[in-house]
Amino acid sequence: MQIDDIEFHFFRNFLKESSGYHLTDDKRYLLESRLEDVLRSWKLNDHRAIISSIRNDQSSKMATDVIEAMTINETFFFRDQIPFDVFENQLLDRLAESAVANRVRIWSAACSTGQEPYSVAMIATEKRSVYPKLLCDVVGTDINSRVLSRARQGLFSDIEVHRGLPDHYRNKYFTRDGSNWKINDDIRTLVHFRQMNLKGDYDVEGPFDFVLLRNVLIYFDTALKESILRRIADRMRPGGYLLLGAAEGIYDLNHHFQRCPDIKGLYEYRG
CATH class of the missing domain: 3.40.50.150 (Vaccinia Virus protein VP39)
Known part of the structure; x- marks a missing residue:
């Protein structure tokens, strides 16, 4: 699901304040992809519902899910050897x-x-x-x-x-x-x-x-x-x-x- 400018700016500010994650404009596609899992797990239809929940409580399970969705990074044994x-x-x-x-x-x-x-x-x-x-x-x-x-x-x-x-x-x-x-x-x-x-x-x-x-x-x-x-x-x-x-x-x-x-x-x- 595509994310509009207002939503993108909210998530960018939230991620930087909560985790330090610096979300650049060219990573909009990544945000959209990762939030799909959050929408699916919470059975939500749009990003506004996620934003509303986080605004109500930045320490909520929803907020944690967004942070964790964006901080799953690739790893494997003996990477780069x-x-x-x-x-x-x-x-x-x-x-x-x-x-x-x-x-x-x-x-x-x-x-x-x-x-x-x-x-x-x-x-x-x-x-x-x-x-x-x-x-x-x-x-x-x-x-x-x-x-x-x-x-x-x-x-x-x-x-x-x-x-x-x-x-x-x-x-x-x-x-x-x-x-x-x-x-x-x-x-x-x-x-x-x-x-x-x-x-x-x-x-x-x-x-x-x-x-x-x-x-x-x-x-x-x-x-x-x-x-x-x-x-x-x-x-x-x-x-x-x-x-x-x-x-x-x-x-x-x-x-x-x-x-x-x-x-x-x-x-x-x-x-």
Whole structure:
């Protein structure tokens, strides 16, 4: 269902105020598509009914459904592969050698249904053969309660486990569960999920050694990007690393990170 200008401006303002999501004019088609699911689930015929409900109560279930419809992002195991190779072959060795009390803390921000933090947890588990005393704590956060519920279950479809996940990881760390695959408890218990809005309060306990913030900043305006980078830096250990999406750049922003040469999207926090 097409959305008119007045409706578009309402949703754009609402999403920015509630989640920081910066909805640009060229994403009108995406808004229309995502709101179709909201209309269908609430058995509504037009966008005005959604707007009326949100105006009455911005903390309503309807408002949450709109936010969550717009914050479901694509993810899969070992997405883009190269960052995970860098983590396995370079970063984890550095972090292990400088770890405080043999403990490395990792934060996957905007983790969606959990493939990213589980990928990191599997790599860390494999490294125990080299660092048997190393403990890796992984935190996954997302604004979307529905995707977090799926992440906590650790249950993935046949399509999801055959998209990016190497066969030896699937065979070692997953078990068939009907038509799905369930990640084994020794990996699932390494990852702790919690709901968090990057625009709101940061209810995560640092300091972190490695933060993944991949393909997230592109949804925010400049002021919020800088605020997010500042608050993440406040929760990082000096010498820790921040990983952005390969196509993301923060060269034009004020921040406390130094780009690592030859590795796209990787930055070091010097403190």
